[in-house]
Amino acid sequence: MKIPRxxxxxTVPSVAMGDIAFNLLxxxxxxxxxxxxxxxxxxPASTPKVEQVKSIGVSVVVDxxxxxxxxxxxxxxxxLSAAIEKLLGNxxxxxxxxxxxxxxxxxxxxxxxVIEAVSQAGGDxxxxxxxxxxxxxx
Amino acid sequence: xxxxxxxxxxxxPASAATGDIAFNLIxxxxxCASTxxxxxxxxxxxxxxxxQQKQTEQIQNLEVSLDRNSVSINTEKxxxxxxxxxxxRKLQGKAKPEDRIVVVKSTKDVPYHHWxxxxxxxxxxxxxxxxxxxEERSIQVP
Numbered sequence: 001m002k003i004p005r006x007x008x009x010x011t012v013p014s015v016a017m018g019d020i021a022f023n024l025l026x027x028x029x030x031x032x033x034x035x036x037x038x039x040x041x042x043x044p045a046s047t048p049k050v051e052q053v054k055s056i057g058v059s060v061v062v063d064x065x066x067x068x069x070x071x072x073x074x075x076x077x078x079x080l081s082a083a084i085e086k087l088l089g090n091x092x093x094x095x096x097x098x099x100x101x102x103x104x105x106x107x108x109x110x111x112x113x114v115i116e117a118v119s120q121a122g123g124d125x126x127x128x129x130x131x132x133x134x135x136x137x138x
Numbered sequence: 139x140x141x142x143x144x145x146x147x148x149x150x151p152a153s154a155a156t157g158d159i160a161f162n163l164i165x166x167x168x169x170c171a172s173t174x175x176x177x178x179x180x181x182x183x184x185x186x187x188x189x190q191q192k193q194t195e196q197i198q199n200l201e202v203s204l205d206r207n208s209v210s211i212n213t214e215k216x217x218x219x220x221x222x223x224x225x226x227r228k229l230q231g232k233a234k235p236e237d238r239i240v241v242v243k244s245t246k247d248v249p250y251h252h253w254x255x256x257x258x259x260x261x262x263x264x265x266x267x268x269x270x271x272x273e274e275r276s277i278q279v280p
Binding site for chain 2: 017018020021022025026029045046047048049050051052053054097099102103104105106107108109111112113115116119124125126127128129130131
């Protein structure tokens with residue numbers, strides 16, 4: 001008489017799947033955040049009239065401590081023009097927008113060379129500003 | 139003799155979908171974070187390479203000088219509140235783009251919010267902004 005062997009059911013434990021997926025996603029979120037500029041501290045200047053602008057590839061930020069960033073990465077003033085030119089490549093006119101986010105109290109000594117660098121790279125300058133509120137900021 | 143029924147079943151919530159739920163939640167928050175609309179103002183500046191060629195022409199253009207708290211048009215100091223109307227008047231009747239060029243000179247300590255207010259007024263008045271920057275020169279001292 002043959003005694004049939006007991007069959008074991010092999011299943012993949014799915015309890016840890018949630019944690020694995022969560023950790024993977026956190027990893028990719030942090031990786032993505034390092035490439036944008038949402039972690040940089042700056043306050044926009046205000047103006048009475050603003051228009052909505054599409055955020056395209058290149059953004060330049062001068063933060064509260066007058067540090068310069070290109071697409072979220074700190075960069076030197078002397079390298080800025082070449083780096084923007086490289087990012088813009090052969091993009092046609094109208095698609096060469098460079099978003100310029102300058103902290104409202106930054107002085108001309110810091111922001112004018114940045115504007116010059118964008119202009120030198122052939123970028124279309126877009127100042128990111130906020131609409132003027134009734135109570136002026138001090 | 140009473141037989142006790144075993145009612146202590148281990149109730150475990152289905153964990154297979156946890157990954158999907160976490161994924162959907164994070165995608166939702168990511169999308170929310172990335173769709174913050176930017177608002178601002180476009181500014182057309184002539185490429186700085188061409189500025190040197192036009193330097194001789196710029197002499198006759200309007201010149202706006204900016205200090206930390208003040209502004210002047212062709213060395214005449216103007217109250218900040220009057221500036222938009224004054225620059226508009228000066229640019230009136232100038233049809234050619236080359237006549238509407240306004241050279242903006244700023245001292246080192248001009249804050250960005252002041253610069254934006256003045257350049258905005260120039261553009262609203264129909265002017266084309268050109269920046270005049272001080273060049274850095276290194277001098278060797280013997």
